[in-house]
Amino acid sequence: xxxxxxxxxxxxxxxxxxxxxxxxxxxxxxxxxxxxxxxxxxxxxxxxxxxxxxxxxxxxxxxxxxxxxxxxxxxxxxxxxxxxxxxxxxxxxxxxxxxxxxxxxxxxxxxxxxxxxxxxxxxxxxxxxxxxxxxxxxxxxxxxxxxxxxxxxxxxxxxxxxxxxxxxxxxxxxxxxxxxxxxxxxxxxxxxxxxxxxxxxxxxxxxxxxxxxxxxxxxxxxxxxxxxxxxxxxxxxxxxxxxxxxxxxxxxxxxxxxxxxxxxxxxxxxxxxxxxxxxxxxxxxxxxxxxxxxxxxxxxxxxxxxxxxxxxxxxxxxxxxxxxxxxxxxxxxxxxxxxxxxxxxxxxxxxxxxxxxxxxxxxxxxxxxxxxxxxxxxxxxxxxxxxxxxxxxxxxxxxxxxxxxxxxxxxxxxxxxxxxxxxxxxxxxxxxxxxxxxxxx
Amino acid sequence: xxxxxxxxxxxxxxxxxxxxxxxxxxxxxxxxxxxxxxxxxxxxxxxxxxxxxxxxxxxxxxxxxxxxxxxxxxxxxxxxxxxxxxxxxxxxxxxxxxxxxxxxxxxxxxxxxxxxxxxxxxxxxxxxxxxxxxxxxxxxxxxxxxxxxxxxxxxxxxxxxxxxxxxxxxxxxxxxxxxxxxxxxxxxxxxxxxxxxxxxxxxxxxxxxxxxxxxxxxxxxxxxxxxxxxxxxxxxxxxxxxxxxxxxxxxxxxxxxxxxxxxxxxxxxxxxxxxxxxxxxxxxxxxxxxxxxxxxxxxxxxxxxxxxxxxxxxxxxxxxxxxxxxxxxxxxxx
Ligand code: HDD
Ligand code: HEM
Ligand code: HEM
Numbered sequence: 001x002x003x004x005x006x007x008x009x010x011x012x013x014x015x016x017x018x019x020x021x022x023x024x025x026x027x028x029x030x031x032x033x034x035x036x037x038x039x040x041x042x043x044x045x046x047x048x049x050x051x052x053x054x055x056x057x058x059x060x061x062x063x064x065x066x067x068x069x070x071x072x073x074x075x076x077x078x079x080x081x082x083x084x085x086x087x088x089x090x091x092x093x094x095x096x097x098x099x100x101x102x103x104x105x106x107x108x109x110x111x112x113x114x115x116x117x118x119x120x121x122x123x124x125x126x127x128x129x130x131x132x133x134x135x136x137x138x139x140x141x142x143x144x145x146x147x148x149x150x151x152x153x154x155x156x157x158x159x160x161x162x163x164x165x166x167x168x169x170x171x172x173x174x175x176x177x178x179x180x181x182x183x184x185x186x187x188x189x190x191x192x193x194x195x196x197x198x199x200x201x202x203x204x205x206x207x208x209x210x211x212x213x214x215x216x217x218x219x220x221x222x223x224x225x226x227x228x229x230x231x232x233x234x235x236x237x238x239x240x241x242x243x244x245x246x247x248x249x250x251x252x253x254x255x256x257x258x259x260x261x262x263x264x265x266x267x268x269x270x271x272x273x274x275x276x277x278x279x280x281x282x283x284x285x286x287x288x289x290x291x292x293x294x295x296x297x298x299x300x301x302x303x304x305x306x307x308x309x310x311x312x313x314x315x316x317x318x319x320x321x322x323x324x325x326x327x328x329x330x331x332x333x334x335x336x337x338x339x340x341x342x343x344x345x346x347x348x349x350x351x352x353x354x355x356x357x358x359x360x361x362x363x364x365x366x367x368x369x370x371x372x373x374x375x376x377x378x379x380x381x382x383x384x385x386x387x388x389x390x391x392x393x394x395x396x397x398x399x400x401x402x403x404x405x406x407x408x409x410x411x412x413x414x415x416x417x418x419x420x421x422x423x424x425x426x427x428x429x430x431x432x433x434x435x436x437x438x439x440x441x
Numbered sequence: 442x443x444x445x446x447x448x449x450x451x452x453x454x455x456x457x458x459x460x461x462x463x464x465x466x467x468x469x470x471x472x473x474x475x476x477x478x479x480x481x482x483x484x485x486x487x488x489x490x491x492x493x494x495x496x497x498x499x500x501x502x503x504x505x506x507x508x509x510x511x512x513x514x515x516x517x518x519x520x521x522x523x524x525x526x527x528x529x530x531x532x533x534x535x536x537x538x539x540x541x542x543x544x545x546x547x548x549x550x551x552x553x554x555x556x557x558x559x560x561x562x563x564x565x566x567x568x569x570x571x572x573x574x575x576x577x578x579x580x581x582x583x584x585x586x587x588x589x590x591x592x593x594x595x596x597x598x599x600x601x602x603x604x605x606x607x608x609x610x611x612x613x614x615x616x617x618x619x620x621x622x623x624x625x626x627x628x629x630x631x632x633x634x635x636x637x638x639x640x641x642x643x644x645x646x647x648x649x650x651x652x653x654x655x656x657x658x659x660x661x662x663x664x665x666x667x668x669x670x671x672x673x674x675x676x677x678x679x680x681x682x683x684x685x686x687x688x689x690x691x692x693x694x695x696x697x698x699x700x701x702x703x704x705x706x707x708x709x710x711x712x713x714x715x716x717x718x719x720x721x722x723x724x725x726x727x728x729x730x731x732x733x734x735x736x737x738x739x740x741x742x743x744x745x746x747x748x749x750x751x752x753x754x755x756x757x758x759x760x761x762x763x764x765x766x767x768x769x770x771x772x773x774x775x
Binding site: 056059060062063064066067068069070071073074075076077078081082084085086088089090092093095096097098099100102103104106107108110111115118119165166167168395396397398399403406410414417421424425427428 | 496498499501502503505506507509510511513514516517519520521524527528531532534535538539541542543545546547549591594595740741743744747748751752754755758759762763766769
């Protein structure tokens with residue numbers, strides 16, 4: 001494997017790994033806070049047990065998120081030193097604020113996990129909320145840093161020099177809002193469906209129904225609200241990309257030729273050599289509408305983009321299709337679920353609906369990873385869009401392929417262990433939480 | 442503002458060394474504990490560092506973020522020439538953090554614990570070893586930015602006796618800090634005596650490896666003795682460290698745990714000060730005799746201003762909270 005490809009793969013792998021854990025770290029505290037609140041209000045031991053059971057899972061995920069995040073903050077330099085040399089001072093602002101957010105999160109987590117029976121109960125609840133809010137804040141901040149790579153501002157680029165740096169302006173770049181909004185919703189959707197799905201599975205297996213039903217309901221509401229808002233926010237993102245990065249939009253849609261009006265392609269197989277797409281369903285004018293809010297607007301194709309500034313089309317296109325496809329599916333599941341809630345249909349009788357949720361366990365995360373592939377691969381060949389090329393940023397050290405293999409092995413084994421631990425936690429639910437007695441930590 | 446940023450950078454490094462170091466040390470202590478006492482040590486340790494390790498770990502993140510935002514040239518030079526030790530350290534951090542949490546939260550206690558324990562102990566040793574190696578390499582003057590071949594650019598930059606001695610010295614200090622910390626965390630007289638013994642061994646190890654650092658520096662033509670003994674600040678720091686060492690031994694016998702901790706922290710701080718003051722603000726010494734100084738490598742003004750503001754604001758938010766965390770989860774002294 002050549003070093004440049006290895007560096008890109010290692011970056012993608014580390015980020016793709018970290019994002020799963022960080023999403024759980026951002027979202028689970030809110031689920032726990034709801035359950036915790038219900039316990040404090042109703043004194044129903046079931047909610048207390050649920051909060052505790054979840055918090056153990058979160059501790060596992062949080063630690064994995066923290067160490068993989070630490071890895072990332074070094075990796076940016078280990079793999080992309082020339083990028084960091086220039087970009088560090090410009091897009092560093094969100095990272096320095098993020099440091100504060102992480103710190104608060106870590107402290108609050110210490111209080112929350114170890115504070116049972118030691119703290120005032122409402123203060124204890126509050127520390128759980130703080131974990132969630134600061135997690136969300138750090139997520140937004142780091143996405144703002146990524147958005148800067150897509151929409152660099154806050155400096156003047158003169159003769160290869162980065163002058164008049166303004167880190168605040170860089171943080172509040174044109175892409176930060178649409179990306180951060182979409183990302184936060186994605187975190188809730190993906191984690192919500194995964195959690196709800198796991199509990200749905202346990203309900204279907206008739207294990208501790210009471211316990212799992214409580215859990216399912218909390219997670220499902222968050223998941224479904226997220227999934228309903230996701231397409232709207234995705235539309236904002238798409239319009240944004242059309243304005244800001246026409247090359248990325250063209251690659252997402254595999255639009256080789258500029259068209260007016262432009263059709264939306266669903267499915268299809270991309271042939272990068274011939275620059276054609278076979279077997280796609282075409283919806284006339286739809287792309288013009290999605291990109292510019294007008295069925296007749298012109299959409300720039302790849303023919304208007306210089307050959308050495310074009311991103312890989314096939315990967316970007318497929319990833320986009322996966323994300324939107326899953327997004328649409330999850331939206332329908334959510335509609336059905338809410339329809340059921342409004343009609344007050346008992347959930348336990350709708351086994352097929354629970355089965356749908358089980359099916360959705362991996363889907364949210366799949367969409368999330370696919371979305372990031374769209375954003376990041378669609379930005380290529382640029383690391384800083386329009387300013388610095390990725391291949392000019394890579395470390396001069398040879399042999400990166402080996403470090404890529406090592407980290408693949410590490411992440412692979414960590415994933416296995418985490419899954420295994422979670423499985424064991426769930427397996428122990430009947431033993432730990434079945435009776436009504438208080439479970440000691 | 443640049444002073445604010447530099448102060449925070451030094452503070453971050455120092456606190457990571459003291460607090461994170463004590464965390465690592467706890468694992469080192471476990472490594473050197475006989476098999477029948479291990480589970481007890483593990484329990485004491487878990488109660489002591491469980492609630493705080495995540496927060497302790499943050500000092501590293503703070504330091505690294507300050508480096509890449511405020512001193513990008515230093516960050517990238519380190520990243521390129523010390524790629525390999527950084528990588529090993531990172532693997533250590535990943536392995537240690539996860540093993541620590543996994544072994545506590547695994548709902549079923551079985552053979553898996555054998556694995557978690559192994560990983561935890563060995564990575565607790567390796568991580569500070571490489572942390573020390575990195576620190577040593579920064580000042581050893583082996584980093585060669587003009588190197589033409591792989592080994593002189595990426596291997597000999599850190600693989601030398603001086604760096605390794607500093608690494609071992611760091612391990613001993615971490616173990617020492619942890620032992621002192623743990624004395625106050627247990628109430629059983631037997632355990633207290635055990636940890637006191639450990640503190641003594643670690644202290645002896647630190648003295649031995651410390652001597653090794655000086656010898657290696659001598660052989661390597663690193664002017665360490667000049668830095669420490671010919672500089673008034675370095676000299677006073679080392680004298681203070683020695684005095685506190687004597688006091689420490691005295692208190693160790695008396696068993697005053699709170700004062701002990703402060704003293705141990707003070708001693709390590711003095712050692713760091715003695716080593717680093719003379720070449721401050723130079724952060725990296727290069728093979729060709731040049732050095733990269735904090736003041737020269739500092740980022741553009743506006744960046745430093747906003748970084749400084751973020752740090753100040755952050756500390757107003759964080760410090761009270763953090764203090765309360767330590768207070769709340771500390772075992773009260775009788
Ligand atoms: C649960 C996950 C999920 C779901 C269901 C969707 N997305 Fe998404 N999408 C993401 C998760 C995601 C993401 C992983 O969070 C990304 C990557 C970067 C970002 O800001 O969000 C993303 C990026 C992203 C981008 C690129 C933004 C950029 O590069 O700045 C566009 C245009 C869309 N999405 C559009 C959509 C549309 C039209 C959807 C309709 C259903 C959709 N997404 C569903
Ligand atoms: C966590 C979610 C993210 C995922 C899954 C992700 C995914 C990826 C992928 C697939 C690549 C490789 C692209 C290619 O080379 O073809 C990449 C590259 C990269 N990403 Fe991200 N990314 C994420 C977030 C971020 C964030 C928040 C940042 C920075 C603030 C970032 C910085 C980078 C950098 C520096 C590269 C390497 C240069 C490049 O290939 O352009 N990423 N990422
Ligand atoms: C879209 C991408 C990202 C999101 C949404 C995100 C979010 C988060 C969140 C919520 C946490 C808290 C820990 C947890 O809950 O598990 C976390 C941890 C961390 N992240 Fe990320 N992150 C992203 C990418 C990155 C990148 C690119 C870096 C480094 C440059 C990074 C550095 C860190 C660090 C250092 C931690 C550990 C903090 C601790 O010890 O608590 N993250 N991330």
